[in-house]
Amino acid sequence: MRYFAGIDIGSTAIKIAIIDENRELLGKKISASGSMFYKYAKEALAELLNELNIKEENLVYTVSTGYGRKLFKEANEKISEITANAIGARAAARAEGKKEIKTIINIGGQDSKAISLDSDGNVVNFAMNDRCAAGTGKFLDVVALKLEIGVDELGDYHFKSTGTPLSINSTCAVFAESEIIGLLGNNHSIEDIVAGVHYSIARRIIKLVKRVGIKEAIYFDGGPALNEGLVNAIENELTKEIFIPKYPQITTSFGAAILALESYEYLSNQN
Amino acid sequence: MGFAQAKGDNKMKRNIETPKDKQNRHKAMEAVAMLDKIRHDFIQPPKNMDYFYDLYEKVYCKRESLHAKSVKVGTMCIQVPYEIIYALDAVPIRLCNGFYTDDEIGSDLAPSKACPLVKATVGQFSSNNFSDKPDFVISPTTCDQKSKSGAIIEDMGYLVYDMEFPRTKESEESREYWRRSVRKFTKELSKNLGKKLKKSKLKKTIQRIGYAQYLYHQLNDLRKEPNPPILGKDIFLVTNAFFFDKIDNWIEATQKLYEECKIRVKNEDKTHKNSPRIVYTGSPPIFPNLKIPLLIEQSDGIIVADETCSANRLFNDMVSIDEWFLYDMVDAVADRYLKGCTCPIFTKNNDRIRRVIDLVKEYKAEGVVYQAFAGCQVYEMEQRSVIEAMEKEGIPILYLESDYSPSHLGQLTTRIEAFIESLKNRRRRR
Numbered sequence A: 001m002r003y004f005a006g007i008d009i010g011s012t013a014i015k016i017a018i019i020d021e022n023r024e025l026l027g028k029k030i031s032a033s034g035s036m037f038y039k040y041a042k043e044a045l046a047e048l049l050n051e052l053n054i055k056e057e058n059l060v061y062t063v064s065t066g067y068g069r070k071l072f073k074e075a076n077e078k079i080s081e082i083t084a085n086a087i088g089a090r091a092a093a094r095a096e097g098k099k100e101i102k103t104i105i106n107i108g109g110q111d112s113k114a115i116s117l118d119s120d121g122n123v124v125n126f127a128m129n130d131r132c133a134a135g136t137g138k139f140l141d142v143v144a145l146k147l148e149i150g151v152d153e154l155g156d157y158h159f160k161s162t163g164t165p166l167s168i169n170s171t172c173a174v175f176a177e178s179e180i181i182g183l184l185g186n187n188h189s190i191e192d193i194v195a196g197v198h199y200s201i202a203r204r205i206i207k208l209v210k211r212v213g214i215k216e217a218i219y220f221d222g223g224p225a226l227n228e229g230l231v232n233a234i235e236n237e238l239t240k241e242i243f244i245p246k247y248p249q250i251t252t253s254f255g256a257a258i259l260a261l262e263s264y265e266y267l268s269n270q271n
Numbered sequence B: 001m002g003f004a005q006a007k008g009d010n011k012m013k014r015n016i017e018t019p020k021d022k023q024n025r026h027k028a029m030e031a032v033a034m035l036d037k038i039r040h041d042f043i044q045p046p047k048n049m050d051y052f053y054d055l056y057e058k059v060y061c062k063r064e065s066l067h068a069k070s071v072k073v074g075t076m077c078i079q080v081p082y083e084i085i086y087a088l089d090a091v092p093i094r095l096c097n098g099f100y101t102d103d104e105i106g107s108d109l110a111p112s113k114a115c116p117l118v119k120a121t122v123g124q125f126s127s128n129n130f131s132d133k134p135d136f137v138i139s140p141t142t143c144d145q146k147s148k149s150g151a152i153i154e155d156m157g158y159l160v161y162d163m164e165f166p167r168t169k170e171s172e173e174s175r176e177y178w179r180r181s182v183r184k185f186t187k188e189l190s191k192n193l194g195k196k197l198k199k200s201k202l203k204k205t206i207q208r209i210g211y212a213q214y215l216y217h218q219l220n221d222l223r224k225e226p227n228p229p230i231l232g233k234d235i236f237l238v239t240n241a242f243f244f245d246k247i248d249n250w251i252e253a254t255q256k257l258y259e260e261c262k263i264r265v266k267n268e269d270k271t272h273k274n275s276p277r278i279v280y281t282g283s284p285p286i287f288p289n290l291k292i293p294l295l296i297e298q299s300d301g302i303i304v305a306d307e308t309c310s311a312n313r314l315f316n317d318m319v320s321i322d323e324w325f326l327y328d329m330v331d332a333v334a335d336r337y338l339k340g341c342t343c344p345i346f347t348k349n350n351d352r353i354r355r356v357i358d359l360v361k362e363y364k365a366e367g368v369v370y371q372a373f374a375g376c377q378v379y380e381m382e383q384r385s386v387i388e389a390m391e392k393e394g395i396p397i398l399y400l401e402s403d404y405s406p407s408h409l410g411q412l413t414t415r416i417e418a419f420i421e422s423l424k425n426r427r428r429r430r
Helices: A037-051 A081-095 A137-147 A151-160 A173-185 A190-212 A228-238 A251-270 B019-040 B047-061 B082-087 B100-106 B116-127 B144-155 B172-193 B199-222 B232-242 B247-266 B291-298 B326-339 B350-362 B377-393 B409-429
Strands: A003-009 A013-019 A025-032 A059-065 A103-107 A112-117 A123-128 A218-221 B071-075 B090-094 B136-140 B160-163 B277-282 B302-307 B367-373 B397-402
Touching (some): A003 A037, A059 A251, A081 A218, A081 A251, A123 A190, A137 A173, A137 A190, A190 B019, B019 B047, B019 B100, B019 B116, B047 B247, B071 B082, B082 B090, B082 B172, B082 B199, B100 B116, B136 B172, B199 B326, B232 B302, B277 B291, B277 B350, B367 B409, B377 B397, B397 B409
Parallel strands (some): B071 B090, B277 B367, B367 B397
Antiparallel strands (some): A003 A013, A112 A123
C-alpha cells in the first residue's frame, strides 16, 4: 500500500493529513506551529506515521502547503494554500455528499480568504485580507484573552447574547482591544461584545466574498469555522446557508494530500 | 476517520436571519455604537438627557412603535408644516434618514454619488421597514435630489404628495406661490384624511408647537452663557427627537431638561467653560450620523449653536395667532416656513450667511465648522461664498466633506482636532 501526505504549515498550527490510494483519509494531526516550524512539522509527521503504523518508505509522496511550506525541505512538491484549499474543500464536500461548492471562505491564524471556483473546481478568483491580522483567528485569540474566556467558549457566549451586538469599528487587533476594554467599562455584557466581534469579522469576510462573487454552495473552513457563533454571524450577514466540513481545520492539508496522490500517479504514468 | 463518515453535518439546523432582521440588527448596532459614545464619552451629561437616550434606544434598537394608533404623515423635508398635520389629527414623522445601513441599500436605487441622506431615505422606503410606517408621504420640491426621490418612492407604491416649493424667497411672487402651495396641501391632506380643518384646532396646534419652540429658545439661550450647560451632541438628539416623538412627551422632557440646565448655569458648573466655542452649519446631522458634532466635542470643542435644518431651523420664528380667518392662519404658518428658511437651494442665500454671523456674535463663538455631505451639491456650491464671508469677518472656518461611511474617521478627527487647537492658540495669542 502506498500513502500520501499533505502538510499545511500555518502561522498558528501545523495540519497533516494522510490518505491512501483510494483517497480515503486515514489520519490527521493538528499541532502548534510554535517557533520552529520545520522541526515541529517533522516531529508531527513522524508521530502521525507511528500512530497509523505506516512505514516511512511507504509514504511515497508528500506535498507541503501553507505559509511555512518552503521550510519543509523533504516535501516532494510545494503548492500554495489556495490551490490546496480548493481541492481539499471540493473533495471533503463530495465525501460528505454535499452540493458542488462554488465559494470557499477560509479563516486562518493570520489571514482570511475567499476563493471562487468554476464547475470543474478550478480557482477562478480569490481575495485575501491585506496588511494585517484583523478578522482572523489571531484576532479571536486576542479577544478571548481580553475577555478572560477560552477561545472555544466564544460560540456559547455568542448565542447567549440578548442585547444588540456591539460594533467593533477598529479593524486593527490592537485598537479593537482597546475598544473592547471601553465597552466593558460601559457595563456591556461579555455576550454582546462577543456577538459584536463575530459580526465585525463576518462583515469583513463578506467584503472579501463579494469581491470574488457570492455563488452557492458556500463552504467555510479553517480553525475559526469550529466557532459556531462566528458561523451564525457569517450566515446572517450573507443571509445564506454555509457548509462547515467535519474537520474544518484540515481541508487544506487534505487537498495537499490529494495533490500528492495525483502528482505521484501522473509521474508514474510518464515513466 | 474520513470525511465520508461525517454524521454531524445536520446535527443542528441553524437559523439564518431574514434580510429584514439583518437590516434591523445592522441599524441597532449603528444606533448603539453612537448612543454609547454620546452617553459615556463625556463628563456628566444632564440627568434629564436620559429620557432622550432611552427614547432613541427604544425606537432604533428595540424598534418600538410610538404612534401605532395614529394616522402617520411622513415628511421628507423640514419645510412641511407640522402645525397643519397635527391640526388634522395626524402625526408628522420626518423620514430624513441618518443610517449608513439604509444608505448602502439606497445606493442600488439612486446614483452612487447622490447625497447619503437621500439615499438612506430611499433605502428605508425600498426595504419597507419602519417602526412607524407612514400612511402618506409629503415630498416638498426643495432640493433636486429630494424632489426626484419622491418619484422613486411613489413607484414603490407609497402615497406621495409633491408639495411645491419656490427656489427664491425674496419676491412677492414666491411668497404667494408658497402660500398657495400650503393652502393646496392643506386641502389635499384634509381630503385624504377625511378630516375638516377647524380654526380652533389649528389655533391650538399653533400654540402647542409655539410652546415647543419657546422652550427650545429658552434652552438655547443658556448656551450663550460662558459655561454652557449642555453639549451640542445632546441638543442634536433633542431636536432630532422632535421629528418623531410624541409632542407632549417631548415638551415635558425638554421642560425638565431646561430646568436642570438653568440650575447648572446658576451653580457655575465649569465642565465646558474652557472649550473653544463652535457654530455648526451645513448638511443636517441626523441620528445616528452625528459623527461630526461628536468629533468636535470629543476634541474638546463645544457646539454652542447651529444653522441646520435638523436642529436650529426647526424652531425659527413662532407663528403669531392674530388672524381671524382660517386660511389667513394657514398663510401665517406658510410664512414661518419660507421666511426663516436658509436652505442653500435658494438662488441667493445671503440670509444664511447673515444668520451664521449673527449666531457667532450672539453665542460668542470662536469658529465655524461647515459640513457638506458628499453629493449634496447645494451645500458644496455655497461653500465658497460662506468661507469668503467668514474670512471677511475674521471668523475661522473649517470646511469638511463627509458621508455616512464609518471609514475616514481618522482623517476627519485629525482635521477637527487641529482646527480646535488652532482656536485655542488664537486665544493664547490674544
